[in-house]
Amino acid sequence: MNDVLDVAIRLIIVFAAFLVLPLVVGQAEHKVMAHMQGRLGPMYAGGFHGWAQLVADGVKFAQKEDIVPADADRKVFQLAPAVALLPYLLVVLVIPIGPQEGAVGQVIDAGVFFVLAVMGIGVLGSLMAGWASANKFSLLGGLRTAAQLLAYELPMLLAAASVAMAAGTVSLPGILDSFEWWWLPWQLIGALVFFVAGLAELQRPPFDMPVADSEIIFGAYTEYTGLRFALFLLAEYAGIVVLCGLTTVLFLGGWHGPFGEDGLGWVWTLLKTAILAFVVIWLRVTYPRLREDQLQKLAWTTLIPLALAQIALTGIVKVAIQ
Amino acid sequence: MPPIPGSGLAKGLAVTLRTMTKRTVTAQYPDVQPELPPRTRGVIALFEENCTVCMLCARECPDWCIYIDSHKETVPAAAPGGRERSRNVLDRFAIDFSLCMYCGICIEVCPFDALFWSPEFEYAETDIHELTHERDKLREWMWTVPEPPALDPGAEEPKEVAAARKTAEKLASQRAQETRQAEEAEQARQAERTERTEQTEQADRAQQAGPGTTGTVRPDSADTDRPSTDSPSTDHSGPDSPKEGKE
Numbered sequence: 185m186n187d188v189l190d191v192a193i194r195l196i197i198v199f200a201a202f203l204v205l206p207l208v209v210g211q212a213e214h215k216v217m218a219h220m221q222g223r224l225g226p227m228y229a230g231g232f233h234g235w236a237q238l239v240a241d242g243v244k245f246a247q248k249e250d251i252v253p254a255d256a257d258r259k260v261f262q263l264a265p266a267v268a269l270l271p272y273l274l275v276v277l278v279i280p281i282g283p284q285e286g287a288v289g290q291v292i293d294a295g296v297f298f299v300l301a302v303m304g305i306g307v308l309g310s311l312m313a314g315w316a317s318a319n320k321f322s323l324l325g326g327l328r329t330a331a332q333l334l335a336y337e338l339p340m341l342l343a344a345a346s347v348a349m350a351a352g353t354v355s356l357p358g359i360l361d362s363f364e365w366w367w368l369p370w371q372l373i374g375a376l377v378f379f380v381a382g383l384a385e386l387q388r389p390p391f392d393m394p395v396a397d398s399e400i401i402f403g404a405y406t407e408y409t410g411l412r413f414a415l416f417l418l419a420e421y422a423g424i425v426v427l428c429g430l431t432t433v434l435f436l437g438g439w440h441g442p443f444g445e446d447g448l449g450w451v452w453t454l455l456k457t458a459i460l461a462f463v464v465i466w467l468r469v470t471y472p473r474l475r476e477d478q479l480q481k482l483a484w485t486t487l488i489p490l491a492l493a494q495i496a497l498t499g500i501v502k503v504a505i506q
Numbered sequence: 507m508p509p510i511p512g513s514g515l516a517k518g519l520a521v522t523l524r525t526m527t528k529r530t531v532t533a534q535y536p537d538v539q540p541e542l543p544p545r546t547r548g549v550i551a552l553f554e555e556n557c558t559v560c561m562l563c564a565r566e567c568p569d570w571c572i573y574i575d576s577h578k579e580t581v582p583a584a585a586p587g588g589r590e591r592s593r594n595v596l597d598r599f600a601i602d603f604s605l606c607m608y609c610g611i612c613i614e615v616c617p618f619d620a621l622f623w624s625p626e627f628e629y630a631e632t633d634i635h636e637l638t639h640e641r642d643k644l645r646e647w648m649w650t651v652p653e654p655p656a657l658d659p660g661a662e663e664p665k666e667v668a669a670a671r672k673t674a675e676k677l678a679s680q681r682a683q684e685t686r687q688a689e690e691a692e693q694a695r696q697a698e699r700t701e702r703t704e705q706t707e708q709a710d711r712a713q714q715a716g717p718g719t720t721g722t723v724r725p726d727s728a729d730t731d732r733p734s735t736d737s738p739s740t741d742h743s744g745p746d747s748p749k750e751g752k753e
Contacts, residue, residue: 216526218530219525219526219527219530220522220523220525220526221525222525222528222530222531222532223530223532224530224532224534227530466519466522466523467519469522470518470519470521470522471515471518
């Protein structure tokens with residue numbers, strides 16, 4: 185009975201974090217973008233600093249008509265947003281935020297494998313949406329999404345593999361247990377590759393070419409309206425949380441910080457995640473969108489060689505230590 | 507030295523970060539009205555008392571967006587035996603602001619100062635027909651026309667003011683001459699009188715009359731000066747006079 189209660193509490197906490205953190209990132213994106221671009225629009229709703237902007241967005245999405253195109257593959261079309269969103273919930277379940285047993289939803293021995301495999305599923309949502317919309321723009325967007333994900337899955341996996349190699353384990357808490365501060369410079373290249381590839385995986389600017397609203401009209405999401413579209417957006421923000429959390433755990437030492445090791449480890453994890461989320465938004469504001477060919481070129485000619493070099497470096501250092 | 511590869515990317519990040527810490531300088535328009543200069547081209551106002559239906563504005567308008575209808579009325583002769591006169595009476599004056607391109611040529615060409623720029627710009631409508639402003643609406647804009655800006659300190663005097671001042675000076679000098687002549691005549695009369703009256707009486711008279719006559723000349727000429735210079739200038743500054751006329 186006690187076990188059931190424990191599981192229930194953990195699920196509720198993970199679910200709450202899954203619902204709250206993406207909204208926090210969304211709100212932060214509104215405000216940071218507004219400040220960086222010198223705009224006042226998102227500072228208006230609700231009064232002080234536009235605190236109600238996100239609420240207003242939610243109301244707007246909720247009151248839109250929910251449309252399914254006549255020729256669409258109804259079931260697949262309606263299921264796609266859920267398929268895009270749910271994998272991130274599963275990933276949040278296994279990300280450790282503190283050193284204690286209670287600070288993880290569920291400890292999985294093959295954590296890195298699980299996380300990367302499940303994140304790959306989120307992509308399926310975009311593909312389903314693109315195919316089921318019965319719209320050539322959506323289909324093109326879906327195909328571009330597929331091409332982009334194929335390209336960036338590889339450097340992401342290689343970079344993660346380098347960390348697993350360094351720690352000698354694929355368990356996420358295990359990697360953090362063996363973390364030393366000098367891993368930061370050692371795994372720096374891998375961290376950059378992982379972060380950039382993760383951005384591309386999420387189709388965040390500057391890698392949002394498949395959803396380019398000016399070129400192929402929001403890609404795979406052309407036909408989506410109202411709450412289903414909001415779910416896709418939520419999936420994007422949940423993806424940011426997950427990516428930043430994973431980067432924190434794999435490369436930045438998670439709960440390890442200069443002080444407060446035992447009781448306040450989760451603060452370090454959340455702080456690092458928040459800083460990375462800010463960087464995601466910062467990159468979005470700063471850089472223009474990459475073209476299709478530039479996007480592919482970056483993955484195949486820059487990121488993959490860098491990731492391979494990181495693995496080689498990790499191997500050499502590892503052998504040298506022993 | 508060639509730039510370090512990727513330094514441009516870092517520079518971009520620095521720019522956005524710096525912008526984030528700066529205050530956003532944006533006109534908060536619907537909350538705060540913009541401060542428009544007096545020569546802003548917002549909407550065209552009609553001061554129809556000045557309009558003589560000469561049609562110059564409608565004919566010069568490149569867009570043909572000014573519509574004027576009028577009829578002729580005969581005015582009976584002013585004096586017995588005089589001729590009857592005819593004059594144009596304005597029936598309709600409308601400007602279609604959906605066509606107007608705000609070139610301001612109509613205002614430039616109006617020889618009688620009947621058209622003015624008003625800085626009001628918030629007259630959007632949901633129906634395009636509503637953008638044709640008839641004369642009553644154009645008259646309402648007239649109350650929003652700001653005063654013309656003051657002349658530069660070293661500027662040439664406006665023609666009508668100069669002309670008025672000249673006539674006033676002429677009148678004043680005429681008046682002064684007349685009083686001087688009257689004074690001389692008075693003195694001559696007094697001289698005649700002194701021959702008849704005694705020495706003491708003569709001295710008293712001269713003291714009383716001296717300041718009295720010279721004192722009346724100055725204020726008199728000043729009074730004639732003021733209305734004659736002022737009235738043309740109020741006629742000229744069209745925006746002011748209708749306000750006074752309404753009140």
